[in-house]
Amino acid sequence: MLILMQFGATDAQVKAVCAVLREKGIEPLELPGEDRVAVGVPASLSADQRIALEAILGRMDGVSKVTQTSSPFKLASLEFRRTKTLVEIKDVKIGPGHFAVMGGPCSVESLDQFRKAAEVVKQSGAKILRGGAFKPRTSPYSFQGLQLEGLKIIKQVAEETGLATISEVMSADMVEAVADHVDILQIGARSMQNFPLLVEAGKSQKPIFLKRGPSATLDEFLLASEYVLNEGNNQVILCERGIIAFDRAYTRNTLDLNAVPVLKELTHLPVVVDPSHGTGVARYVAAMAKAALVAGADGVMVEMHPDPKEALSDGSQALDSEQFSTMMDDLRGLAAYMHLTL
Amino acid sequence: MLILMQFGATDAQVKAVCAVLREKGIEPLELPGEDRVAVGVPASLSADQRIALEAILGRMDGVSKVTQTSSPFKLASLEFRRTKTLVEIKDVKIGPGHFAVMGGPCSVESLDQFRKAAEVVKQSGAKILRGGAFKPRTSPYSFQGLQLEGLKIIKQVAEETGLATISEVMSADMVEAVADHVDILQIGARSMQNFPLLVEAGKSQKPIFLKRGPSATLDEFLLASEYVLNEGNNQVILCERGIIAFDRAYTRNTLDLNAVPVLKELTHLPVVVDPSHGTGVARYVAAMAKAALVAGADGVMVEMHPDPKEALSDGSQALDSEQFSTMMDDLRGLAAYMHLTL
Amino acid sequence: MLILMQFGATDAQVKAVCAVLREKGIEPLELPGEDRVAVGVPASLSADQRIALEAILGRMDGVSKVTQTSSPFKLASLEFRRTKTLVEIKDVKIGPGHFAVMGGPCSVESLDQFRKAAEVVKQSGAKILRGGAFKPRTSPYSFQGLQLEGLKIIKQVAEETGLATISEVMSADMVEAVADHVDILQIGARSMQNFPLLVEAGKSQKPIFLKRGPSATLDEFLLASEYVLNEGNNQVILCERGIIAFDRAYTRNTLDLNAVPVLKELTHLPVVVDPSHGTGVARYVAAMAKAALVAGADGVMVEMHPDPKEALSDGSQALDSEQFSTMMDDLRGLAAYMHLTL
């Protein structure tokens, strides 16, 4: 912990800060700066000690700012665990050396629709099938998903095709039900800080696909993953899916591809990109999927629909069967060029 | 619904759009513009019809954009219900003619701490006591609240003081427990789009205090309230608590006071402002609380702690007892000047 | 300057950082932290030395971040100059104890229009008349202002009414011309980092009204003022006029009133708020002007037009004569209540 004093801070104010620290048994280090003084706390503090100290010191006269030298996240940190995590589901691998594609419709709408989607996904060479059974919708008047019936459809189609499956779980009390029907549990962007859900998902010991909230910083994102990891569940996949920004005239979100190299440096967890939500427009999806691969992502999640015109949700961002297959061909070529197994 | 064609759209493309509409039994209105054509859909559509049409039309050649002429929110709309809502709890009123102050610590830490806080709140003239029992924390390593024990403390102190109480509920399965112990259920900013929670909170028929998500648009905010209203629960209070912006050097969030006059025009629901989270810095809170009152807010929620230096969470933004009382005096004067009952 | 090492940084890496500093004649201070080491630079560095060191150290293995303990701004800082600045033009005062209102049309359109506006401004009790002669317009196809003819109209109406005047200057080569015709030079939001213009405006020794860029941090804003102050011109007025944010459905910008108490703490310069651009909607302007006063602003700049329906620019945010007078009455009452001279 470092305490930065204000510019005109007096000696007495600096001494008062040091006194508080000594009272807590910490010997402070004074650090005279160019225009102002900093005081260092060369000691290991617990999270609660840090919070308490921050509250005390942050209110003292002459103090400008209290900053932390500790990392906010631990278990997710690459410094903590030096080996990159490889998540394995059935014969699918997500992590170093691989490029995973997850495809499928926004919502499971019927057995027939989902089977057709699965067929396209499988034939194109993708190995993970996505489909929403529980749909978080901005408006209560929109289609909310087939719910349990949707989960059953996913399970049946998985058995028919052998594809690995992923579907979203929206609340802690549904974790078990969803975990019984699919291979990977998705935590949606709007649930990234639903902490009871994160804990319960962690306990399931299923692989967790955690989407970044639209206004979550990378620190907040990694701290959310920490809730899952803290339950002893190391199978966490991070997903960048577009952040909120000021220009929403042409795309739904702003895909933050900078996050890919940054996260790869900060954490050992695999990083997947969702260009469907990241753009919100079907005709920009393939370009951004390819860019994600080249930027170092471990995979992409792409919405496709066998007949997007009939989609009950997000139809305007879903690729149709032909677009999906073309994108897969492009990705396969690029993956080979980059020495990745797709 | 309006379909805006691209600039170079051909007659054939416009005709194709019209044909799709006619196929669905809708007679389109062609609207030649300066540089391009728009096609109007003069018909009442259900939400699902709209979504389906949007998906079909949005993908057609020559189409630039599909926009809606329908309001996304209904029950919350001032056009829907012409009378402003007055929420009443015990002898406290939130709505037209009143200015409500909710004060108390971020977290309930002990019976003693909470009693002391309640005393300050009551003596200063505020009528609603806040205190967190379940704490949504960015890090799993931070204090998570006293949970059920905290709820019991709130209930006991409410009985001792006669103050109305408010506390946060974080998941659908805890709604009943929280509703049994407090007067107003708070849905936190990070839960604004926790839809199962919104539905369950609506069913409780308790007054709901809904905080705006840090990156939620006003439409998304009102649509979240719609989930509660849709359960027949009209006692909803909206709370602006700061949005995310690009400069976080001096304040934790950017308090969006523009939202006050805008929301007052859009909705009949009361609008409260939280300057504690809106600034994140104790010494800016009073100025922004006063600005909120003058801008037309129906109340403020302010964090205070009898001894902020010992706070287990958010200590740097909590007012101490004296600061809280001074702010209350200022607000009382301004409220009288503005002819509001505080 | 503080150098924060990465979590797993080795002793050798820390030593290498210290060696670089010693090479430059600086004796480093090692500061062991909870999870990682920080290295302090207890010495006064010039701006260029700092930049050079930052570049060297920021690239070294094991270094996580280089932060500054020096304030980026000096002359604008309240620590640098302990007395609040009072800007005086004719009999108008902007600064402590006063609340200044600047009113007038977005553009000077004709002598007749500007005279009528001036009359309303004067009768309502405001003392500063604004009007644009050079208009920065997003589109080259929009009205660009009357230019020199507009300046002459401003000067004539100032002489007729005795009002102080303010108008925008858009480029360094026009500073002299504008300075010859008006009392206060406005630097628009889009010119906030037009550095040659800032330097030239500084040299004019006229009071400078500097608007915050829509995405400028407060540090960048104060550094821009530093360009003017650095020319020996201390008559700088800062203006918050709305920042860019993610929701633009109901307002043009997001008025950042948090900036008022923050800036008042950081700088001795007066802080004025522009609720016209800050909201972009005439019917929200008065509420936000009042909120600005209560939050501690030293004044407001408000667009008004004697006949807004005929305005050649920004008509939808201009108050009409009656709205302007009503707002002035409200502000006068509030100013008296707050013991400010309006």
Add this chain to the structure above:
Amino acid sequence: MLILMQFGATDAQVKAVCAVLREKGIEPLELPGEDRVAVGVPASLSADQRIALEAILGRMDGVSKVTQTSSPFKLASLEFRRTKTLVEIKDVKIGPGHFAVMGGPCSVESLDQFRKAAEVVKQSGAKILRGGAFKPRTSPYSFQGLQLEGLKIIKQVAEETGLATISEVMSADMVEAVADHVDILQIGARSMQNFPLLVEAGKSQKPIFLKRGPSATLDEFLLASEYVLNEGNNQVILCERGIIAFDRAYTRNTLDLNAVPVLKELTHLPVVVDPSHGTGVARYVAAMAKAALVAGADGVMVEMHPDPKEALSDGSQALDSEQFSTMMDDLRGLAAYMHLTL
């Protein structure tokens, strides 16, 4: 133009809007919607007519919003000019079928430094040399560039190496001087809306490299280019260089690669990406340069320095000679794979 009425708008209010239009000689089209009425203006209006009408209509009772069916930009629009623009300088081509790399130091610091940089750029196969002579710096206390001396160095090194050159011009009065010394005039991000500069740069008839402002929407960006095109100068290159967003902990800006496919669809002008400013961190530059190529960009501008540790500005984002050469090898491979001439 379309006028959207409020939900509860009365027939009389709709009729009043229609009456205003008829008064101006425009026969309105009424468009009954689901919840509210829209009124269409099927006529060609000039920019000033549109602004005037918008001001009148936007203030009328019952009117919710006035939107435009006309494109804000014309000359830049792909609909206006169906052929993609190919900018040619010496033997360098920027546009369809090509991938251009611009490399060089942030600032020209000395003949020796710039020569060394040019050598690396040339040997690596890049054909355009960048270097700043006039530096827009946030702080007046930072190095402001070698100015005219810098321009002379650029010209001399261009003659020695045969490389095409690009350098920034910061004000209208310096356009001629810069145009005399370099091949491409750069308008920096902070000058994107310096309209007098855009007009003067347009008049120079030199190729213009226009950087997107950090908070400029794509419409504003294209309208800025329109100022140049409007002077009869069609040689405009657009540059995405990172936008402002809420998380600045790990990168300086957020590179908006979505803008690449969107701009390629909206405009015929070439689109270049600057991953140096887009990330602000040398070790993320190559990944984002490659992603830009794959996403469809026509080139990249990358900062390199023969000795970044000694750089006088932006040293932490500059590649060193080896990093630059490695990136060029990677880009060459990818360009070949994508059938682009680098």
